[in-house]
Amino acid sequence: MRPLTALAVAVAAFAWSGSALAGPPGSGFLVFKDSRVGAVTELRADGTGRLLAREAVHAKATGGKKHQAEDCRDASNAPFGATWPAMRPRYLVNSASTPAGLDRQMTLEQIRRSHDAWRFPFVTDCKRPKPSTPQKSYRPIYGGETTRLASLVGWLETDGVNTVAFQSLEGTVCDGASACVIVWFDGGDILEADLAFEPDLTRYGLADFWTNDERTWWDDLGGEWAIMDVATHEFGHFAGLDHVWESPALTMFPFVHDGAQTLGLGDMLGMHAMY
Numbered sequence: 001m002r003p004l005t006a007l008a009v010a011v012a013a014f015a016w017s018g019s020a021l022a023g024p025p026g027s028g029f030l031v032f033k034d035s036r037v038g039a040v041t042e043l044r045a046d047g048t049g050r051l052l053a054r055e056a057v058h059a060k061a062t063g064g065k066k067h068q069a070e071d072c073r074d075a076s077n078a079p080f081g082a083t084w085p086a087m088r089p090r091y092l093v094n095s096a097s098t099p100a101g102l103d104r105q106m107t108l109e110q111i112r113r114s115h116d117a118w119r120f121p122f123v124t125d126c127k128r129p130k131p132s133t134p135q136k137s138y139r140p141i142y143g144g145e146t147t148r149l150a151s152l153v154g155w156l157e158t159d160g161v162n163t164v165a166f167q168s169l170e171g172t173v174c175d176g177a178s179a180c181v182i183v184w185f186d187g188g189d190i191l192e193a194d195l196a197f198e199p200d201l202t203r204y205g206l207a208d209f210w211t212n213d214e215r216t217w218w219d220d221l222g223g224e225w226a227i228m229d230v231a232t233h234e235f236g237h238f239a240g241l242d243h244v245w246e247s248p249a250l251t252m253f254p255f256v257h258d259g260a261q262t263l264g265l266g267d268m269l270g271m272h273a274m275y
């Protein structure tokens with residue numbers, strides 16, 4: 001279920017228009033930096049990592065409730081223009097990096113469930129309408145555990161391994177994010193994607209903590225961020241989706257919220273458009 005706080009979104013800066021880089025030109029890195037105050041997306045050059053474009057969205061809670069049915073009617077979705085090719089890519093999870101306060105095994109299971117929310121049959125509360133035909137070509141699967149860190153997230157270093165890890169984002173291109181996805185793409189293909197969670201959210205000055213509970217909540221002092229909600233949103237980027245700016249009920253709204261672990265209509269349609 002999705003008890004939602006209504007959110008007002010102010011788009012602070014647009015370096016490219018709308019929701020996307022429809023068909024990213026050439027090759028490069030897309031950096032999705034998500035946090036409690038909004039989202040920053042960057043396009044960086046292949047090779048040098050030079051910043052080419054940047055957009056920032058700041059979201060602010062306004063109180064109030066959105067009806068859950070909203071996310072089952074909103075068809076908004078924004079593929080960013082690169083998708084996983086037909087081979088069978090694997091993502092590995094560094095579960096040894098799970099911070100104290102989280103259960104390591106449960107966190108691993110929740111990360112896997114968050115990824116599988118995007119595979120058909122989708123994890124959703126929506127009864128109908130929803131896509132009735134399966135995806136045919138979304139192939140990333142869990143490939144086991146690793147001791148690697150997310151190389152792209154730390155240093156834009158490609159290592160050919162799609163890694164999910166908790167690691168300090170301080171001083172990296174992802175600094176400021178609670179969770180960060182970097183996608184390396186070339187000619188419409190995703191070549192590698194890494195996902196990192198900042199293990200110490202208190203580093204940003206508030207009493208924010210990760211939780212294995214299902215519920216995400218927060219206030220001005222701090223909050224608890226459900227791995228399931230955050231990871232599901234981030235795996236949307238991993239699959240090829242950009243944010244949907246005006247759809248607060250959808251998982252790909254650029255502001256992680258309670259209930260993001262179940263997909264809305266637009267989230268599912270986005271996957272169908274791509275795969």
Ligand SMILES: [Zn+2]
Binds near residue numbers: 032033034233234237
């Ligand atoms: Zn995001």
